[in-house]
Amino acid sequence: MKGKRNYGDRRPAPPLDTPTLERLALRYVERFATTRGKLGDYLRRKCRERGTVEDFDPAGIDTIVEKFASLGYVDDAAWAGSKASSLTRRGFGPRRVGDALRAAGIDPDLASAVAPDEDEAWAAAQTYARRKKIGAFGEAEADRDVKRKQMAAMIRAGHGFDVARKTVEGVADA
Numbered sequence: 001m002k003g004k005r006n007y008g009d010r011r012p013a014p015p016l017d018t019p020t021l022e023r024l025a026l027r028y029v030e031r032f033a034t035t036r037g038k039l040g041d042y043l044r045r046k047c048r049e050r051g052t053v054e055d056f057d058p059a060g061i062d063t064i065v066e067k068f069a070s071l072g073y074v075d076d077a078a079w080a081g082s083k084a085s086s087l088t089r090r091g092f093g094p095r096r097v098g099d100a101l102r103a104a105g106i107d108p109d110l111a112s113a114v115a116p117d118e119d120e121a122w123a124a125a126q127t128y129a130r131r132k133k134i135g136a137f138g139e140a141e142a143d144r145d146v147k148r149k150q151m152a153a154m155i156r157a158g159h160g161f162d163v164a165r166k167t168v169e170g171v172a173d174a
Contacts (some may be wrong), residue, residue, distance in 0.1 A: 015051040029073045037105015038064045080106045084114040091128025096158025125159050129167045136170035
């Protein structure tokens with residue numbers, strides 16, 4: 001039967017060149033708020049998956065990322081501030097916020113500038129405890145094993161040991 005293809009008989013996509021990469025990058029930034037690091041990683045992954053034309057210069061990816069940043073399509077500071085406040089509102093601590101920003105390729109100086117301060121970190125710990133029913137927000141009297149598990153959950157959420165201990169013990173004010 002001519003003209004009928006099997007499901008697995010897809011033609012491979014052609015190799016990428018600079019204009020095609022720019023179109024992919026534009027499509028990506030119109031769909032997702034992103035950082036320079038994440039956009040660069042996306043474009044490199046696409047190049048690995050589909051290959052590139054013979055005369056393609058890998059530095060072209062950095063050029064595309066910088067072009068998009070200069071046009072305002074990618075704004076690391078805005079993205080970092082938004083991500084940090086979102087994680088803090090959800091109850092995650094400063095360490096977890098920093099890890100998320102570092103994973104997204106945010107500059108360490110910028111990450112420390114948008115990190116939650118001490119009061120915000122305590123409020124985030126209370127939010128997390130309320131959400132997970134830890135300490136004063138949980139069972140009336142938790143036994144030692146339950147408290148240990150609650151402490152571990154607080155620490156995994158990015159809170160420091162002292163904040164986690166005070167929260168699990170039900171201390172009302174840091």
